Amino acid sequence: MSKGLPLWGRFGGGFMFLINYIKTVFSTVKSMLVGMRRTGYYFTHHKEIITEEYPDNRETMHLPERFKGEVVMPHDEKNEHRCTGCTACELACPNGTIKVVTKFDITPEGKKKKAIDKLVYHLELCTMCNLCIVACPSDAIKMAQTFEHSVFDRSQLTKVLNNPGSKIMDGVE
Amino acid sequence: MYRETTIVADENQNLAAKEAGDFIINVGPQHPATHGVLHLVITLNGETIKKVEPHLGFIHRSIEKMCESLTYRQFIYVTSRMDYLSSHINNHACALCVEKGMQVEIPGRAKVIRILMDELTRIASHELWLGAMAMDLGAFTPFFHTFRERELINDIMEETCGARLTMNYIVPGGVMQDIHPNFQKKVKDFVKQFTSKIGEMDEIVTGNTIFQNRMKGVGILSKEDAVSFGCTGPAARGSGVSCDTRKIFPYEGYEKLQFDEILENGCDSFARYMIRIREMQQSIRIIEQLIDNIPEGDFQAKTKAVIKLPKGEFYQRVETARGQFGVFIVSEGGTTPYRIKFRSPGFSNLSALDHMARGSKLGDLVAMMGTLDLVIPDIDR
Numbered sequence: 001m002s003k004g005l006p007l008w009g010r011f012g013g014g015f016m017f018l019i020n021y022i023k024t025v026f027s028t029v030k031s032m033l034v035g036m037r038r039t040g041y042y043f044t045h046h047k048e049i050i051t052e053e054y055p056d057n058r059e060t061m062h063l064p065e066r067f068k069g070e071v072v073m074p075h076d077e078k079n080e081h082r083c084t085g086c087t088a089c090e091l092a093c094p095n096g097t098i099k100v101v102t103k104f105d106i107t108p109e110g111k112k113k114k115a116i117d118k119l120v121y122h123l124e125l126c127t128m129c130n131l132c133i134v135a136c137p138s139d140a141i142k143m144a145q146t147f148e149h150s151v152f153d154r155s156q157l158t159k160v161l162n163n164p165g166s167k168i169m170d171g172v173e
Numbered sequence: 174m175y176r177e178t179t180i181v182a183d184e185n186q187n188l189a190a191k192e193a194g195d196f197i198i199n200v201g202p203q204h205p206a207t208h209g210v211l212h213l214v215i216t217l218n219g220e221t222i223k224k225v226e227p228h229l230g231f232i233h234r235s236i237e238k239m240c241e242s243l244t245y246r247q248f249i250y251v252t253s254r255m256d257y258l259s260s261h262i263n264n265h266a267c268a269l270c271v272e273k274g275m276q277v278e279i280p281g282r283a284k285v286i287r288i289l290m291d292e293l294t295r296i297a298s299h300e301l302w303l304g305a306m307a308m309d310l311g312a313f314t315p316f317f318h319t320f321r322e323r324e325l326i327n328d329i330m331e332e333t334c335g336a337r338l339t340m341n342y343i344v345p346g347g348v349m350q351d352i353h354p355n356f357q358k359k360v361k362d363f364v365k366q367f368t369s370k371i372g373e374m375d376e377i378v379t380g381n382t383i384f385q386n387r388m389k390g391v392g393i394l395s396k397e398d399a400v401s402f403g404c405t406g407p408a409a410r411g412s413g414v415s416c417d418t419r420k421i422f423p424y425e426g427y428e429k430l431q432f433d434e435i436l437e438n439g440c441d442s443f444a445r446y447m448i449r450i451r452e453m454q455q456s457i458r459i460i461e462q463l464i465d466n467i468p469e470g471d472f473q474a475k476t477k478a479v480i481k482l483p484k485g486e487f488y489q490r491v492e493t494a495r496g497q498f499g500v501f502i503v504s505e506g507g508t509t510p511y512r513i514k515f516r517s518p519g520f521s522n523l524s525a526l527d528h529m530a531r532g533s534k535l536g537d538l539v540a541m542m543g544t545l546d547l548v549i550p551d552i553d554r
Contacts, residue, residue: 028382035377039314050317052324066335066350094247129250129341130349135478143335 069146070129071098071121073161080169081162083140085116092135097125103165115168122159123149138172174231187336196224198535202231206309206539209549211523213538219232220534225527231281233553240513245271245345245480248513252500253339256551258298259493261290264343269424270489270500274482281468283347284426289360290342290465291491292456296367299449300495306446306543307378310387315378322370325363329356334433345480347473360464364457371453376471379450388443392529395440402528403521407452408545413438418492432459445544479490481508495519495546521552 042048055061063069075081085102103117119141133143141161151157200206200213207213210231236255240248249267253260265287272279284517288422306318327337333353334340342349376386394404399412409416417434419427432455437444490499496518503512522545529541 022381031380031382038373038376050321062334064335064353065355066333066336067331092246094243094250127250127339128336130335131246131250131341133350134344155232 011145030153031047063145063147065145066143067145068130068143070123070128070144070149071126071132071141071161072144073141074118074161079163080168081140081166082138082169082172083116083119083162084138084168084172085114086135086137088135089132089141090129094129094131095125095127097122098132116162119161121159122157123159124154141173193318200538202228204369205551208547210304211547211549211552214355215535215538216536219334221537222530222533222535222538225530225538228521228524229553231553232550234550237513237515237554241510244508245482245510248510249344250339250341252515253341254550255515255554256493256495256498256519256548257276257338258301258548259294259495260339260341261287261294261343262491263366263498264341265425266489266498266500268343268345269491270487270502271482273479273489274485274487274502274504275345275476275480277346277474277476279347279474280471282470283474285463285467286348286352286411286472287425288427288430289342289460289467290330290348292459293326293360293363295452297323297493300326300455300544302494302546303374303378306546307384309539309543310384312378312381312384315374318370318373322363322367325359327368329359329363332359335425344473347471349412349473351472352467357464357467360460364460364464367453371450374450379446385443387537387540388441388446388544389439390441390463391533391537392442392445392544393440393502394525394529397526398525403517404496404525405521406492406494406546407445407448408496408522408525409543410435411437411448412440416484416497418490418497419462422490424489424491430459430462432456433537442540442544449546479508481506482510484523490516493518495548495551496522515554517551517554519546519548523547523552 021078042050073081073083085100087100087102090098092099099119099120099122101118102114104112105115106115116163130143133141149157178372193431196217198217199217200215202210202212203512204211208218212228212231214226215222216226225295229456236251240483241252243251249264249271252263264350294491298320300323304316304323307313307315331337333350333356334342335350349444394402394408394412396414399409399414402414404414405418413436415421415434415436418424419432420434435451435455437448439447451522482502484504484506487502487504488499490497492498497516498518499514501512501514502510503518526541526545533541
């Protein structure tokens with residue numbers, strides 16, 4: 001043991017270890033207190049709310065108009081739609097979600113005219129990719145702002161989009 | 174869970190697995206720390222990891238095969254389901270690859286909207302990763318803080334794209350719809366809130382000594398190993414490998430933008446953590462440059478209703494939130510691709526996990542997996 005060494009050197013580093021240990025404890029406690037201060041800030045400031053509730057307010061809630069919930073076919077007050085039965089949506093769909101069943105109407109002039117009998121829509125297969133809406137040349141279908149599609153039986157998800165007894169709007173070709 | 178196993182790759186590893194005192198433990202396929210259906214068979218000696226064997230295939234949906242029966246417009250929506258946290262960027266890669274074959278010049282407005290959406294998605298993905306990462310290590314509060322900012326991005330996406338996670342917004346030729354009138358205002362609000370609140374994460378997570386001790390020196394992946402395992406993205410940049418596709422192979426006008434490629438030389442979990450924190454700030458920088466400079470014009474180029482690619486092979490790579498994502502299309506000249514191959518970043522990054530984990534303790538495995546940012550549907554496809 002040399003005389004030149006300072007006091008802590010004579011303990012063979014044990015003293016330094018103790019100092020480092022205490023330093024680490026203090027820095028750890030300090031870093032945790034910094035984090036706890038932020039948590040405490042939000043604990044005492046209830047107005048800066050972080051969590052959001054599930055949207056149970058169905059009547060007053062507002063979803064964006066582009067929200068893709070399900071495909072619907074709008075009808076006007078005379079029960080008329082804009083679908084010509086061109087099957088563009090059926091071809092555009094990647095999953096086979098839409099099936100267009102066509103029939104031939106007889107116009108007053110005695111000509112045959114193609115029209116839809118049923119536009120069958122399988123919601124259980126739909127991925128809301130919006131391709132059918134983009135493909136439709138006459139804007140006959142659109143996306144509705146609905147959610148929560150769960151039902152008890154799978155057959156309830158197969159829908160016919162056109163209303164019974166509906167016919168095509170005048171002037172839509 | 175204990176089980177006797179003979180699942181081994183080669184003879185030497187077989188001997189290692191049969192040594193006395195070895196213990197085999199299954200993490201997953203249903204485990205909260207794996208963030209999906211990833212099955213890890215871990216050989217332990219005491220508490221030290223001898224080997225990690227990922228078993229894949231629990232969420233395999235044969236996306237590449239599915240794409241062969243879909244047209245060039247239809248197959249893009251499937252790629253949102255691969256890396257669902259950077260769905261915009263996946264769609265972007267597919268759209269770029271199809272456009273490469275079609276020889277179509279897309280309008281400037283569409284380009285800028287695409288970059289904005291990409292960077293917003295990148296921030297949202299990193300925010301989710303940050304919350305989930307901290308939650309894996311036992312800190313629950315950061316999850317709420319990061320999701321508060323991520324919720325704003327989701328609201329922006331909901332308003333413009335119509336969906337919150339799987340958007341299918343980027344189509345060949347441009348984007349599907351024009352941006353919502355509120356888009357610019359909302360993004361500016363988000364940038365304001367993000368820059369004022371990102372410091373909170375330093376207080377809660379980054380500066381915490383317990384968190385640092387669990388991250389520093391854990392999961393060492395050297396620069397050479399990162400290259401040889403094919404790691405990309407933040408996992409490789411944490412080891413000092415310069416691999417940002419936006420810088421090396423610029424696409425869509427990234428070469429005109431001012432941003433830095435973030436590199437760290439720590440090679441450990443903490444370096445990978447810091448990469449993502451600093452990358453979010455670079456994404457904010459890109460958004461700030463573009464949000465006031467969206468050019469006027471069309472949002473979609475005029476394309477034919479049925480897209481046909483000429484006979485040949487097309488490849489396009491982009492930088493997702495996890496690394497390099499590549500799309501390879503082989504066309505026979507028809508309306509559907511002959512073969513599609515996706516190069517997903519998660520698969521290559523996962524292959525480095527075994528190398529990183531050997532010799533470390535079981536408790537550190539969660540930190541390593543967290544910093545690799547694995548998305549299991551991206552790995553399995």
